[in-house]
Amino acid sequence: MQPRYRFAPSPTGYFHVGGARTALYNWLLATKHGGTFVLRIEDTDESRNQPEWTDGIVSALEWLGIAKSDPRFEGPYFQSDYAAQHVAAAQFLYQSGRAYWCDLTSEQVQERAKASGTAGYDGYSRDRGLEPGPGRVLRFRVPEGRTVVRDEVRGEVEFDHATIEDFVLLRGNGTPVFLLANVVDDVEMAITHVVRAEEHLPNAPKQQMLFEALGRDVPSWAHVPVLVNEQRKKLSKRRDKVALEQYRAEGILPDAMVNYLMTLGWAPQGDTEIVPWSTMVEQFELSAVNHSPAFFDVKKLLAFNGEYIRMMPPDRFVDAAEAVLRGPGMPWPAERFDAGRFRAMAPLVQTRVQTIGEVPAMVDFLFLADPAVDEADRAKAFGAEWAAPALGEIASALETVAWSADAIKAAVEAVGEARGVKLGKLQAPLRVAVTGRSVGPPLFESLEVLGRDEVLRRVRAALA
């Protein structure tokens, strides 16, 4: 039988990086084992559900390389479309004696628990033989005994039923809760492998009991560790940067994100963690996944991204960068962007950025009529007594020098030699005068690209 994996996010308006990792695991496994990846949108909580959220999920998955058009991809299905099946399953459970109705409100349950000093529901209505009625919830009758969850990453995990209360299946308004809906959907969609985050581990025994009570095969379980922040807490939207879309907007490359996410809890063989997807598919297995939470380290993500940027063929880098440089939000008017200038500088920029988003700031002086000058940089560059006079001499030399990076460099060096100033220091005033900053891509190439007239204009303006 072909394995069927599933990714079942609830729509939230952004795509969580933890969800991305879970999706990747499922996609990789489906690929590796010739199976199917089923996308199911768990939209049964009306309070957090907007139709457009689903588009966001699909496009985030596509960005990660999980394409809806791929034959291995199935869905999206919507949990809300299966409401009838959920209720039918609940009816079956009730009729077969595996579930019963209860008229206690959640407040009353809490009061009873408090009064008796115990936690959770105490089985108050187990044997009261209540009929269905308005406001009544259907609860699962947890049998005595124990459940062993066979987990592909953790091994066998045992739960004593005495610690599991009779949980709710149908709410007072008749709608199914996650525990039931999730299981019924997995049955409907013939899911064979459930790979999800560790926070679901406590749900596994309950759901396993449900599969069994429904007379269905229990899927293979795998609960992967959660992603945490520097405080070692589960990544949360409030405190942490968790939206995949945000990383995407900042210029993180999908391959880098995928590669980095895959190294959280797992590592490819050998001395490098930067490996192509095909290698990951080949080597990855759930039994090799770590059991402890992993810190989502943005710094390392950026390092990976830098690696991927440097690995890009130059043309692709140019394309990716141009998409940003031509886009909205640039500090120069669109018509001032000069593709030829950028293309000439691109290889020198490629080794100097960690994200595509850093490109504009690095080449802005090429397109700005008058680059803003960093005062601190200017003060430092022109602090020495020789600075202004030397720059004047450089300006004179640049008027006649052959206009190539090498020739410009030689001319500047000549000024330095005459004054006994090393090139490293000498270039500072020139750089600040032309680019506004003391750091940036190699200077002489920058000057060549900018052109003699503009360079001289800026240098004279700085000297004035």
Place this chain on the structure above:
RNA sequence: GCCCCCAUCGUCUAGUGGCCUAGGACACCACCCUUUCAAGGUGGCGGCACGGGUUCGAAUCCCGUUGGGGGUGCCA
């Protein structure tokens, strides 16, 4: 409180009883290269939480302690 999971450098990990003087990556530091900054190269700093066992031999197996985390909803 109760249930469950987990524990190797600061971080992500390799390691499945001898190959470990514990390897790599990110970060950090130094040096080299160098027109700034990067990139690249070389080197360095730094870890098996603790205590008991088991064994000829434990990072690796067992127990306990401590410390983290997750769950504990008529959310998913």
